Amino acid sequence: MINEEYRILGDTVKEFSEKNLEGSSLKIERGGLGDDIITKMAAQGFLGAKIPADLGGSGIDEKGYLIILENLARVSPSAALKVLINNSLFYPLVSESGDTGTIEGVAGGKVNATVAMEEVQEGYLESGKLSVSGGRLTGTKIGVINSDATVVVALGGESGKELFLIKNGISKGRSNPSLGFRGLTLSQLVVDSDDYISLGSEGLDRMTKVMDSLDLEISAIAIGISEGSLNKAIEYTKVRSTFEHLLKDYEPVAFSLAHLNSEIEGLRSFLFDRDDLNAKERLELKFLSVDLAKRCTKQALQSHGGYGYLQDFGVEKFYRDAMALSSLFFRRERDNRRLAEEVFQGKAGFI
């Protein structure tokens, strides 16, 4: 796509988000994304944005896809994560399965899919297991995001490294307290299935590679979260007075928000103005963007005072989602080592 097309796409997603997600923000946080929003997202082609057109997707290029993620995350990080699960987790893992029907269903919003990633999310201590016996795949996966799904990709088998596409017999287990992305459910997933496909024995490696390839997607969502929260703070401080002056007129408020705005603009430029980002730069963007999202959402909440602590003002969700994004997709040790190895052009940071 040429630049003008990217601009139009950005405006379109922004308009969609403001029209369909902003007003439903509280509803999404309390009750999930819901069929109505999923249908609208599917109609826009977001759910299969990166999936090829011949498989029911939109076949959009990388920059266009990142624009969608960023602009959804500005209003609803949960909606952005839903798009990421479909396009950047599920599809790459099942693309060679030959199960075009399921892929088309996911791209069109008819099939709700997720990926149980616990084994590749650093820090998880109590991984669940899936075992094959008598033609059935059974077991429990822990800490699965979007666990309302009816189709799941997960690791299991004797080695624990075999990848499976599971198409029935999935139910939600014990719910986890949900820090962020409350538009999607976080819970255990109980599997007792007789309809599953093995996607190969090298599943752990494939899943790790998929996780390693998400640097720009996570950056786009983190930047969107930063923008969404900062916009709320800027608008709030323009109208809220204390000690007989607008909040924006106080140095500490204005200076801190202005600095954060500069950082966002810098990172947006880094993400969208270059077409040739190498592996090191992609990873750097992820480090900087996730860190910025955490700082930005904290300051945005603080700028709202007590009102920021209430769901109604729509800023606390960004604070939760920024940390949830970090917990789910920023693997501290692995990503730090990857970055060190890029910088030192070899093995580094292993003692």
Added chain:
Amino acid sequence: MDFDFPEELAETRKKIREFGLRELTPELAEKYDREEKYPNEIRKKAFEAGIINYENPWGMLMAIEELCRIDPGLGISATVSLFGEEVIMLFGTEEQKQKYLTRVNSGELIMGLAVTEPGGGSDVAGIKTTATRSGDKFIINGAKMFITNGQIADFIVMLVRTSPPNGKRHHGLSTVIVDTKAKGFTANKLEGKLGVRATNTAELVLNNVEIPVENLVGPEGKGFYHIMTFFNISRVYVAAQGLGIAQGALDRMLQYIKKASALGIAEANSESSQFILAEVAAKVEAARLLTYKAASFLFQFKPDPIITSIAKWHAAEAAVFAAEKAMELTGTTGITSDLERFYRDAKILEIWEGTSEVEKLIIARMLTKEDGTQ
């Protein structure tokens, strides 16, 4: 200078910890957070067990610290039923102390303090709620916001305007006791808080609420001074909340590292992990020293507002920092454990009882004043 507590207080701490571990169970903490419900049974048990004892200020401080260390929402709820009583204790009449404080200190009644107003925030002198004298009564009209215990309190100490400011905004303010069963008093529970969801928070609406003139606490027109004096006390207790939350996050980091190491996950105890642990431990220890220093001044009846504000600000920041670092260290384990609640709960400490920004201004302005710069 001795940094150890006397044996008697060490025993008190042990007793509080045992009570907390027994009564503030993970299941209850999760339930009250999810349901946004005040744990009145736990509060009652804390009184019965002698955990809440205002005659033992160090014990009270330790109760806040130790219970918040186990769970911030339940810990604050169990220890906050006397919130605001210092205003009556310091400025009230003997009759008021007998009528209200005796029953609050025994756990029979719950009280609250109402200063903040909708759209008011940190600007205490800017309140708009009025109390107009009419014979032997005051008639109160206005609204209060973010009032802890607002919906469950039996009575509330309230800051009201009893006369025009006459050029100085903090003049003409008074503190009064308002019975929550009075006609015209409405409390609307605030739901959907980010954290400390077990605590009760409400918006109060006062529509021609009548109170007898004897409910005036201290001299009329001195309310601003009463509240500022109170904040110099309550901020020490908020610092203890921060210390407890920060220590609780550190406890969980250590548990994670031990468990992960036992499972052979070497990364959990890598040098970079150890650095994070050390940074959190240093913040916690600094919060501890500052909180105890501020408390020591306070309990000797010579509170130091600079030290109090430094302690409150630093302990709040330490709580947020520790919870953040614990989440980052533990990754997906943290997001599916009670650490996520610590992360949500900690943030309120940088807002209530004076935002971090207000604390910084107090520190700087008092320092420059002492220095003669102003």
